[in-house]
Amino acid sequence: MRLISYRLNDEPGVGVMTDATHFVPLATAAPQLPRTLRSILESGDGWQQTIAKAVAGKASNLSLDDVELDPVIPESNAVWALALNYVGHQKEINLKTSALYPQVFLRHPASQTGHDQPILCPHPSVARAFDYEAELAVIIGKPGRNIPKERAMEHVAGYACYNEGTIREYQGHNRQFGLGKNFEQTAGFGPWMMTPDEFKNPYQQMLVCRLNGIERQKICLGEMLFKIEDIIHYLSQGYRLRPGDVIATGTCEQMTPTPPEFADRPNLHPLKKEGTVHMMPGDVCEVEITGLGVLRNPVAAEPAGADYSPD
Amino acid sequence: MRLISYRLNDEPGVGVMTDATHFVPLATAAPQLPRTLRSILESGDGWQQTIAKAVAGKASNLSLDDVELDPVIPESNAVWALALNYVGHQKEINLKTSALYPQVFLRHPASQTGHDQPILCPHPSVARAFDYEAELAVIIGKPGRNIPKERAMEHVAGYACYNEGTIREYQGHNRQFGLGKNFEQTAGFGPWMMTPDEFKNPYQQMLVCRLNGIERQKICLGEMLFKIEDIIHYLSQGYRLRPGDVIATGTCEQMTPTPPEFADRPNLHPLKKEGTVHMMPGDVCEVEITGLGVLRNPVAAEPAGADYSPD
Numbered sequence: 001m002r003l004i005s006y007r008l009n010d011e012p013g014v015g016v017m018t019d020a021t022h023f024v025p026l027a028t029a030a031p032q033l034p035r036t037l038r039s040i041l042e043s044g045d046g047w048q049q050t051i052a053k054a055v056a057g058k059a060s061n062l063s064l065d066d067v068e069l070d071p072v073i074p075e076s077n078a079v080w081a082l083a084l085n086y087v088g089h090q091k092e093i094n095l096k097t098s099a100l101y102p103q104v105f106l107r108h109p110a111s112q113t114g115h116d117q118p119i120l121c122p123h124p125s126v127a128r129a130f131d132y133e134a135e136l137a138v139i140i141g142k143p144g145r146n147i148p149k150e151r152a153m154e155h156v157a158g159y160a161c162y163n164e165g166t167i168r169e170y171q172g173h174n175r176q177f178g179l180g181k182n183f184e185q186t187a188g189f190g191p192w193m194m195t196p197d198e199f200k201n202p203y204q205q206m207l208v209c210r211l212n213g214i215e216r217q218k219i220c221l222g223e224m225l226f227k228i229e230d231i232i233h234y235l236s237q238g239y240r241l242r243p244g245d246v247i248a249t250g251t252c253e254q255m256t257p258t259p260p261e262f263a264d265r266p267n268l269h270p271l272k273k274e275g276t277v278h279m280m281p282g283d284v285c286e287v288e289i290t291g292l293g294v295l296r297n298p299v300a301a302e303p304a305g306a307d308y309s310p311d
Numbered sequence: 312m313r314l315i316s317y318r319l320n321d322e323p324g325v326g327v328m329t330d331a332t333h334f335v336p337l338a339t340a341a342p343q344l345p346r347t348l349r350s351i352l353e354s355g356d357g358w359q360q361t362i363a364k365a366v367a368g369k370a371s372n373l374s375l376d377d378v379e380l381d382p383v384i385p386e387s388n389a390v391w392a393l394a395l396n397y398v399g400h401q402k403e404i405n406l407k408t409s410a411l412y413p414q415v416f417l418r419h420p421a422s423q424t425g426h427d428q429p430i431l432c433p434h435p436s437v438a439r440a441f442d443y444e445a446e447l448a449v450i451i452g453k454p455g456r457n458i459p460k461e462r463a464m465e466h467v468a469g470y471a472c473y474n475e476g477t478i479r480e481y482q483g484h485n486r487q488f489g490l491g492k493n494f495e496q497t498a499g500f501g502p503w504m505m506t507p508d509e510f511k512n513p514y515q516q517m518l519v520c521r522l523n524g525i526e527r528q529k530i531c532l533g534e535m536l537f538k539i540e541d542i543i544h545y546l547s548q549g550y551r552l553r554p555g556d557v558i559a560t561g562t563c564e565q566m567t568p569t570p571p572e573f574a575d576r577p578n579l580h581p582l583k584k585e586g587t588v589h590m591m592p593g594d595v596c597e598v599e600i601t602g603l604g605v606l607r608n609p610v611a612a613e614p615a616g617a618d619y620s621p622d
Contacts (some may be wrong), residue, residue, distance in 0.1 A: 079421055083487060101484035106417040106493070108389055108550065126548060145495070171413035172551060175488060176394060182417070183549035184456075237437060238481060238494035239419065 001048060002293070003025040003158070004113070005037050005074050006067040010224040012036055012074065013067070016051060017192055018060035025062055030054035032218030037193065038073050038244035041157050042098060054283045069114035071189035072160045073139060073244045077154050079107040080235060081135075081164055081181065085225050085250025092253045093271050102226040103233055107164070117164050118300035121281050122183060129168035129253075129268040130186070130279045130299075134200060134209035134217045134287040135252035135291035137162035138228055139193050140245040151280070158193035161295035162248045163209075163289040172270040188287065188297040189246070199292055201226065207252065210286040211277060214259050219252035223287070226250075238292075244262065267290060312359060313503040313604070314469070316348050316385050317378040318426070323347055324378070327362060328503055331372035337375055341365035348504065349384050350557035351450050359506060369574050370576040375502075380425035382500040383471045384450060384555045390418040391546060392446075392475055392492065395560025396536050403564045404582050413537040413545055418475070418559070422493045426501030429611035430476050432592050433494060436615055440479035440579040441497070441510040441590045442547060445520035445528045445598040447513060448473035449539055450504050451556040463540035463621065466552060469506045470513065472598040472606035473559045474499035474520075476590075483581040499598065499608040500557070504608035510603055513539065518563065525570050530563035531598070537561075 002017035008025075009152050015023035024034055024039075030051060036041050040047050068214035082104055084090050084097040097103050113119060121130045141157025165187045171180025199205075203222035208215060226234070231247055254275030258267075262277040269276040279285060288294045312369060313328035319336075325348050326334035337344055337351075338445055345351050351358050393415055395401050395408040401464060407413050424430060432441045439453040452468025476498045482491025510516075514533035537545070565586030569578075573588040590596060593613035599605045 003428065011618055078421075083485075095486075098485045103485035103487050104489035105487040106489075108417060110389075110551065122549070134615040152451035167549065171593075174409045175406075176414050178415035178417075179546060179549045184551055235490060237480065238433075238490045240421065 001052065001195045001198060003037055004192045005072055007070060008067045013071065013274070014040060015062065016055045021063045021065070022060035023062055023064070024055045024058045024060045026051065026054070029058045036074065036170040038075065038077070041232050041243035046141065062064060064116075067191055069116055069174050070135070071109070071112040072193045073112050073189075073246055076109045076112070076246045077242050077244055078239070079109060079112070079246045079248065080104055081248040082226065082231065082250035083177070086223055086252040087225065088219070088253035092273050102231055104235065105177050106185065108182045110184055110188045113185045113297070115188065115295050115297070117187055117188075117297065118185070119163070119285070119297045120183070120185045120302040121279055121299050122167060122302050127167045127169045128278065131166045131168055131276070132209055132211065132216070132279060132285045132287070133164040133166055133246045135162040135164050135251050136207060136208050136221055136289060137189060138247040138249060140241045140247070141243055143240060143242050145236050145240040146234055147241070148231045149233045151233035155232055156228065157198055157243070158195045158227045159289070159292060160190060160193050161188070161293060161294060163188035163285060163287045163297060164248050164251060168269055170254060180196050188285070188295050190295045191278060191293050194292050205289045205292065208288045211279065212261070212283055212289070214261055215254055216255055216275070216277060218255060223252065224249060312363065312506045312509060314348060315503045316381040318381060319378045322569060323381065325351060326373065327366045332374045332376070333371040333435050334373055334375070335371045337362065337365070339540055340369045345621070347385065349386065349388070351407055351553035353526060356453065356600070359449070362526060375427075380427055380501055382420070382423040382425050383448070383504045387420045387423070387557045388553050388555055389550070390420060390557045390559065391415055391422070392418050392559040393537065393542065393561035395487070397530060397563040398536065399530070399564035400562060401583050413542055416492060417548065418485040418498065419493045421495055423498045424496045424608070425502045426499065426606050428608065429496070429498045430474070430499055430608045431494070431613040432590055432595070432610050433478060434615035438478045438480045439589065441610075442477045443520055443522065443527070443590060443596045443598070444475035444477055445517070445518050446475050446559045446562050447518060447532055447600060448500060449558040451552045451558070454548050454551060455554050456521045456551040456616050457594055458543055458552070460540045460544045463543035466543055467507055467539065468554070469504035470510050470600070470603060471501060472499070472604060473601050474596060474598045474606060474608060475559050475562060478531055479580055499596070499606050501606045502604050507604050516603065517601045519599045521599070523572070523589065523594055525572055526595050527566055528563055529566060534563065535542045535560060
């Protein structure tokens with residue numbers, strides 16, 4: 001089952017995909033269900049069966065073109081993200097990380113946007129190194145604390161593609177990533193949540209990032225160092241995982257060398273990481289996970305000195 | 312003006328303090344106002360005048376003993392926190408930090424609790440180094456992006472005491488603080504929000520931390536390295552500050568030597584920081600800011616292996 005979060009005439013909705021582009025809106029198929037995916041997950045076990053029953057035989061009378069997609073979980077309670085969770089990425093930037101404990105940090109939900117929505121490149125006067133990071137996102141269903149590894153997968157409601165967009169200059173300002181991972185609307189999260197029964201074994205799928213159609217990252221998800229169950233077990237030692245919480249499981253290395261199509265772009269990575277290609281307004285960035293789908297985000301320019309502060 | 316967030320019979324409320332212990336509930340004095348402090352701040356400029364007018368001459372028929380205090384902003388949208396923002400704290404742990412950019416990270420609101428509520432010490436099988444960190448919390452009123460320093464203070468709705476409780480073992484697991492700053496209910500945030508007109512110049516006030524009545528930290532807030540306006544200016548370069556957002560402005564060094572009362576407690580700080588006294592169940596930790604108030608939290612034991620996961 002693939003579930004989307006969307007807005008139609010500014011009203012939030014949840015839909016069940018029936019093919020690559022059409023979906024059944026739950027607002028009509030199952031009006032008794034809450035209106036957001038997070039609330040549906042909060043309603044407890046059985047949501048998947050309820051939805052399956054509700055949409056069976058219903059007309060998929062809406063397509064993705066009719067709506068605006070939100071992040072898969074629009075107002076995530078928590079977005080945990082991992083640093084350095086693939087060996088190749090550790091090697092390319094030559095930074096030490098613990099082999100015993102995952103390196104985790106928080107993203108703010110305001111830094112996310114949905115499939116086909118623009119991700120925002122800062123004005124060059126603010127920063128110039130805006131980078132994609134293709135990742136598998138895990139979405140929590142059943143809440144829990146102190147979750148043993150062998151029961152961790154029971155807490156997964158589904159999976160999505162995540163582009164963990166990063167402003168390198170700000171990430172490098174100090175020891176904590178802080179603001180570099182939290183510029184407004186710099187991450188893509190979509191296109192949908194696929195349930196585990198449909199996605200099956202994540203570690204047999206490929207994670208691919210393309211910029212303007214050109215491959216820039218490619219790895220088998222099985223190369224992930226801290227596996228999904230390790231991360232859930234670890235986080236739940238201190239934090240109670242809640243329905244709709246998101247875990248972005250980390251990105252892999254760049255492909256090298258830099259393709260000729262990007263030869264004119266300066267490498268502004270603080271560590272001059274090989275193969276670096278920063279995103280620019282007008283680009284289109286895609287994160288594909290085989291068996292799951294493709295998250296696509298155009299890159300738009302954030303206006304200089306934009307000030308949303310009302311006087 | 313001092314405003315509290317509380318629960319009475321499980322209903323959230325906002326109150327205006329009239330002396331050290333009594334308050335006027337806004338639910339009766341100004342029923343037209345929203346029911347949470349965050350929503351009041353979101354209602355825009357003029358909230359302080361509206362409240363002042365509404366409570367003038369009204370009876371303060373409730374006392375702090377009648378209610379349970381919540382964190383000053385119970386469900387904060389964002390809690391930004393600063394590392395290494397006092398020279399003495401940098402020296403005692405001998406860690407490098409940028410002189411140009413503040414070191415910022417995010418706390419999850421679930422890691423917070425209110426005045427007089429217990430903060431939770433992990434079971435010794437999980438971690439043993441549970442540390443207080445006394446800080447000044449700044450609460451954002453007016454939203455804004457790209458806020459110039461000279462206008463930053465217009466965005467401050469008020470101030471509170473913050474005990475930025477930390478699990479040192481987890482903080483030290485890896486490069487990002489991650490989980491060490493985000494155990495459930497490990498930070499105190501209270502007792503109230505004091506508005507800038509009443510608090511006046513923060514940099515002339517003292518920040519004090521006491522464990523079981525014994526002073527452990529003491530600094531003039533004027534020693535802060537990145538000042539409030541610097542931090543607001545910095546964060547707003549990437550993130551749109553929103554009403555009710557919290558900024559914990561960093562902690563200062565420990566007082567040394569370790570007082571004889573705590574001589575029997577082992578120093579489990581990963582860097583063996585001098586003067587370290589970890590908190591234990593049964594302790595009472597206080598953060599006082601002169602001219603503002605005292606935040607007090609008893610330390611309670613978290614049960615071992617507590618599992619909130621419903622089957």
